[in-house]
Amino acid sequence: MKIMFRITALLFAAAVAQPVLAADCEFTVGAGDLLKFDVAEMSASAACSTVKVTLNHVGNLNAQVMGHNWVLAKTSDVQGVAGDGMTAGAASGYVKSGDARVIAATAIIGGGESTSVEFSVADLVVGGDYTFFCTFPGHSFVMQGKFKLDA
Numbered sequence: 001m002k003i004m005f006r007i008t009a010l011l012f013a014a015a016v017a018q019p020v021l022a023a024d025c026e027f028t029v030g031a032g033d034l035l036k037f038d039v040a041e042m043s044a045s046a047a048c049s050t051v052k053v054t055l056n057h058v059g060n061l062n063a064q065v066m067g068h069n070w071v072l073a074k075t076s077d078v079q080g081v082a083g084d085g086m087t088a089g090a091a092s093g094y095v096k097s098g099d100a101r102v103i104a105a106t107a108i109i110g111g112g113e114s115t116s117v118e119f120s121v122a123d124l125v126v127g128g129d130y131t132f133f134c135t136f137p138g139h140s141f142v143m144q145g146k147f148k149l150d151a
């Protein structure tokens with residue numbers, strides 16, 4: 001009888017967890033005319049086949065002055081990716097072409113614009129140390145947050 005109850009409870013938990021798992025695969029991040037994302041931390045589920053991140057620039061300044069993108073890399077790679085991105089320049093969206101350290105990156109956008117990126121988390125490590133950041137020159141030092149992959 002006790003076992004039966006446990007199985008029922010597990011099934012119930014699984015049914016309830018379903019929509020939560022789906023929600024963990026899609027994120028919306030906002031940024032305005034300040035060097036700040038409105039999300040400090042994201043936790044995606046390793047069960048996601050792909051993760052989709054939409055970046056909304058809710059400010060007024062254009063992409064040349066206050067451009068933002070959303071780039072994901074291992075925390076230890078942030079400085080290198082941002083430095084090479086700056087060298088790559090605006091034409092490359094401040095991300096070096098073919099940079100293997102970049103897990104995902106959106107285009108650079110300005111006020112009122114929106115962009116998104118969809119990427120696989122298959123090669124990411126559960127519990128690994130990842131950071132999302134903006135590679136617009138001078139932004140990465142303060143404009144960043146933690147990205148976690150949960151089992």
Ligand code: ZN
Nearest residue numbers: 067068134139
């Ligand atoms: Zn930025």
